[in-house]
Amino acid sequence: MIQRKTQTSDYWGNEFTITPDDLQYLSTLLVEDELPRSAVELGDALVLYRCQQEEALIERAMSQGTPYQPQRSYEENEQVVFPALGYRVGKVIGIRPGSNPEYGAFQVIQVEFESGRKREFAAELASDHPLNHEPQASAVEDADLRSPEELIELYGTQVGDKLGKVLESEPDFICLAGKWFPKDLLIKVHIGHLNLAEAALDISGGGPSPTEDLLGDLELPEEISPQLRAFSLNYALQEDERFDEVGPAGEVLWFLRRLEPEAVQSTPLHLQYEPLEYDPASLTSEMSALEQQLDDEWSDIVEPDEVTVPVTVVLTYPHWKSGTLCLSKRLAHVFPTGRTHRIRFTFIDGDTGEEMPGWVVRERRYVYGLDEWYRKRDMLVGTYLELKQGEKPGTVVIRPRSRRSRREWIRIVLPVQGQLTFEMRKQLVACDYDELMIVAESDPQAMKQVWANVHERGLSLGRLVTEIFPELAKLSPQGTVHAASLYSAINVVMRTPPGPLLAELVANETYVPVGDNYWVLHSSPDGF
Template sequence: MVFADFQINQSYWESFTITQADIEFLYAYLLDKETPLPSDELAEALIQERIRSEKERLQKKQQENGEIYQPKEVYAIGDKVQFPAMDWINGTVTAVREGNNPEHPQMKVITVELSDGKTRQFAAGLENHILNTTTLFGDESESDHSSEIVDLYSDLVTQKLEHALLDSKDLIRIGAVWFAKSLLIEFNVGHLNLAEALLDMHNGGPLPVSTLLEQIDIETDDPQDLIKFSLNYALQEDPRFDEVGPTGEIQWFLNRLEPQPVREIPIELSFTPIEYDRSDLDDDMLRAEQQLDDELTDYQLEDKKKVTAKEVAVVLNYPHWRIGSIPLTPSTRSVFPTALETPRVKFKMIDTRGQEISAWVVRPFNYVYGLRDWYDEMDLMPGSIIKIKPGKEPGEVLIQPEKKRSNREWIRTLLIGTDGGVVFAMLKQTISADFNERMAIAVPSTDALDELWKKRANNPRPLKNDILNIMRELAKLNPQGHVHSVELYAGVNCIRRCPPGLVFSILTSNPEFTAVGDLYYRLSEHS
């Protein structure tokens, strides 16, 4: 037996699709292992199985279609031969004659009628030829290249496999690992009630199942990984529990003890989308929008690519300052822990004093929550600059305000008038951290502004009217009556949540506003 050219190349894996047979194989594979396994291990097992099945198919084909052609062999009329180098076409030897080559006097020439109806001639009895040195695929001497295939294509197969397994009713995933649903260990209501009580004793959590299992008695000889997986699944299916661990960790928290802004978006951060034409924004506005780094900005696809930064500076607008949050944007997202599926991730932030801050990544709403008290302790205000960067430990984030010597400076200050309206004035304020001059707005009475937000939530106003009113107030602070676009964005966000691009678009597309250069606008005479 001789060479069978076996190759599963790039095109094979790029067009690779997960079949029901593949799912059934993985199901049996998990049953055999008796332990949950991650997607990449299942992908490797599937690749090995596909290679094995291709070998089997190829060997069967070899057996069915005759001997593999090899020039050193001697053939007789009627022999069946197949040709791997010709896409495994086969044929029957119809004639044999002496060769006419002085260098190879022993050579024969065979005529083969191929299965496609054509007739070809081939050398035979030729001892020295490259095709004689190759071996049959599947022989003991063949080097196995399956590990190379795994290295090259496991990521691609893993991605396709995860999509397919999500539709499987027989296999379930907890975190990054999968197992057969039918073999899970059952945890009853009593077990889950005890888990709830344990989490309650720890202020809601988070706790891993390994900690919970120390107090939950279950009689079984099953592997520990399977026990943990089964309890994770039982907790996942119970609405009392929320999985809040970052990628690679599974941590549980009680839903009822999670802060409200973690479960529901507060009115200060809530925005009902308003369509606008982004072509209204010139290059200066697009640059300003990018610098503001607002989570409501409609980032283009190229901007959504993962950005990795050692340190990120964040300028707080009023809504985030008031709620105690940080926007999740392409620039800040890489600093914070994330997860495969869970919408909320519990983690800790550490400030320069070593103080730990319990915080949440709220993925559905694109913000990080839990900094309200810390903002107060640091005497921050809207417009303050804070810096964040990854900590030494996984899932840990370091935070600090941009340092500035404490002093008093003239700052735009928002006041609530006797009529309940918003008034801006330049007043001296104590400053403890550096700030963005265009975003800085002191708010002495948050209670009065909170009441205004509640009233406006029940009685929404047209955005252009709000922009006009804020512009009139801010214009009083400038002798020329000019207002910078970013200052206007900051002012508008003191009374309603709005992305910068929308504010800029209204400025450029309405006659009530006149551009005076460098992103400054004034009210038109008829406004």
């Protein structure tokens, strides 16, 4: 049987490399079809191409000479084909008797290949040998061979993955929305076309608009396939800083960058986090479990294997103030994913059905679009929010965990002479909340001054803990402060994840753990 490399896993694995000939073939294929394709689709095409190449090579080689088999006899000047050597063709230039008692009488032929290299091979060998099986000229005649379609099923994905990495380093190919096409063969989209696209988006409030909606006014050549027209326009829009691609995975949507919300273009003040160095090893397992539970977007925690739906999150002060939600590893499962830094989607109020525009800001780990909704629904810091994916793609259903409104004693933050103080007051609460995290703001304008004061003075996390811990401790008869309450309070004036805060408590002998993540001041009676 003729040996075909394409039938082996080694060929498609470590041995497989993308050649310039492969890239030329794929470029021609893309141009002929006028259809941009994904790396996986191109990988499938490449598997088929390699199979066709091998069959063509076999047929050409087999027509040039006698297939080599050790059992055969050969004559000088006879052309011989060596399937095991990649179907190389050589000419017999000498014959001599072989000498090996183990194999009995046989001949040795000397063969010269086209490269000029000479090698010797056994002939008229009586013993059995794998190469003595009669070769077939065509793959179709061998029922044991896998078809190209079967090989695509087995190896297409891994070939596509390898091809994708190669294409990323090829300046002649460009990728948009997961599709590839030769750069030099795109339709010319000039500045006039782009100005028309900007005007169309401006009329629609900035977007988002699919490429197809923008194409209608541009009058690109009709003889070109719609897919290539869309691809060419997408590339031109991508290269123009006026436009922002904001579609979720599998969908291309465009938005005018200048009309995007300010909180999408730059990080809101209360979400700005300067990483703080600390030793995670200093945290106990109990503290690490709390950090996992708090699920801060800047915590370096393990991504959960499974996420219970709906996902419940506790609203923290920085996000309440900014009209955002954290994009933590757990909550990220709910929101649309995509290739771009910003993704436009739709929030749906799970109680009223109201739709609200939302933005996933991936690189800065937050989701924007809830400022008005928080105020309308009388949300407080510490409110439990439940989220799940909507029935329609690109939608997320959000609702507060409901309960009857009533007046309750909760923590109120009071700015006094530029510093934070806390006290307990009765206030109407409309939603279920985390008792450890709840905080209400009494004077928003004064809070702005406190925030500015803290950052102008460059107060450290340790200094803030020193100032705020006693304020929280006075609210408890035992003088205890839960780490989650301190985390919630500190984030009123400084953005920090739980890790550095917990490490500060551990490192400072002023604070003493009393179990279940509660702490007391060392000077208090309960601290001994």
